[in-house]
Amino acid sequence: MKLLKKKEFLVFLETLAKKNDFYAPTSKKEFGRIRKVDDICFDYTKTEMPAKSIFFPREEIMMRFSEKKIRIVKPRLKRKTIIFGLRSCDLVAIEIMDRIFENDLWYKARRENAILIGMACNKTDDSCFCASFGINPRNGDADLWVINEGESFFLQPKTSVGRKLVNKLLKNIPNTRKKPKKRRLKFKKKVLFNKKELQKLKELNFDNWKECLACGSCTTVCPTCHCFDVVDVVEQDFKRGVRKRVWASCMERDFSRIAGDLILRNKRTDRLRQFVLDKFIYFEHHYGHMGCVGCGRCIETCPVGIDIRKILSK
Incomplete structure (x- = not known):
C-alpha cells in the first residue's frame, strides 16, 4: 500500500x-x-x-x-x-x-x-x-x-x-505501514429481506405502483439496466446503411410490443412491476446476482418519489 x-x-x-x-x-x-x-x-x-x-x-x-x-x-x-x-x-x-x-x-x-x-x-x-x-x-x-x-x-x-x-x-514512493482511519458509515435505511420471501413480489400489488409515470428515469440511471433495441438506418438510395444499438427502457409502452401489434405490458403499473421483479428475482436466476446494488439513484431521480426500499421492506 x-x-x-x-x-x-x-x-x-x-x-x-x-x-x-x-x-x-x-x-x-x-x-x-x-x-x-x-x-x-x-x-x-x-x-x-x-x-x-x-x-x-x-x-x-x-x-x-x-x-x-x-x-x-x-x-x-x-x-x-x-x-x-x-x-x-x-x-x-x-x-x-x-x-x-x-x-x-x-x-x-x-x-x-x-x-x-x-x-x-x-x-x-x-x-x-x-x-x-x-x-x-x-x-x-x-x-x-x-x-x-x-x-x-x-x-x-x-x-x-x-x-x-x-x-x-510510483516506484520511488516506498510502501507504508500506516493504515487508513476506520470509519463507520451510517445508512438512513437498511433493507432487511429474505430471498425466499422475495418470491411473494410476484403475487403482491402496491399502491405506489399506480403512481409510476413510466418516465424511464430509473432505468436510465440504474448501473445494471442494459436493455437495448437494434435499429437499421438505410440511406435514401437504399444501397447502404448502418445497424445501430440504442438504449431501450422496459418503462416504455412499445418495449413489450410484439407481432400483431399486441402490447404485453400496456399499463404503467405492469411495467414497474416487471422492473422490480427483474431486479430482485429474474436477474439472480439468470446471472447469479440480484440486479440491484443499492446505489439509490432510482430513488433520487424518481419524479413522484417511489422508493424501491419500501417495496422490498413490505
Whole structure:
C-alpha cells in the first residue's frame, strides 16, 4: 500500500489523464472525460449517472452494410481507458454487466481495455442502501483502490494490473505501514429481506405502483439496466446503411410490443412491476446476482418519489 500526499496524488492522476482516455466524476455529476485534474470532482457521494455508458454507449454503430457486403464495426481503442472514482456499488454493477455482456464483442472490447480505480466512500446519501446487499462501501474490488484522507491518499493495488500501474508510476514512493482511519458509515435505511420471501413480489400489488409515470428515469440511471433495441438506418438510395444499438427502457409502452401489434405490458403499473421483479428475482436466476446494488439513484431521480426500499421492506 502507498500513501501519497494530495499534491503527489494529483500528479499521479495528471499523468494518467495525459497518457490514457481518463474518466472521473465531474461537476456535472457524471463520469466525464478528463484532461486536467482540476476538472475532477472529489466532493461527491455518488454520481447521478453511472459509468456504464463508457462500456455500453447510449448509441453505437454495430455494422455497416451495402448491396455487396456487411462489415462489423469494432470499437476504436487507441489508448487505455482508465476510470477513476468508482464507488463499491458501481464496481459490483460493472461485475454484473460483465456477466450479462460476457460474449458481446463491443462491450467486451471496451471492458478488456479498461483499468478500474475505485474510491472508498467517506459518507452516505439518504438514498444509499448498498450494505443491504453485502456491499462494503469502504472496500471494493477494483484494479486499484483509493482511500481519501483529505490531505493524503492511500493507494492499494488489488490486481496485477493495479500493481503494474503503481510500480511503474510510483516506484520511488516506498510502501507504508500506516493504515487508513476506520470509519463507520451510517445508512438512513437498511433493507432487511429474505430471498425466499422475495418470491411473494410476484403475487403482491402496491399502491405506489399506480403512481409510476413510466418516465424511464430509473432505468436510465440504474448501473445494471442494459436493455437495448437494434435499429437499421438505410440511406435514401437504399444501397447502404448502418445497424445501430440504442438504449431501450422496459418503462416504455412499445418495449413489450410484439407481432400483431399486441402490447404485453400496456399499463404503467405492469411495467414497474416487471422492473422490480427483474431486479430482485429474474436477474439472480439468470446471472447469479440480484440486479440491484443499492446505489439509490432510482430513488433520487424518481419524479413522484417511489422508493424501491419500501417495496422490498413490505
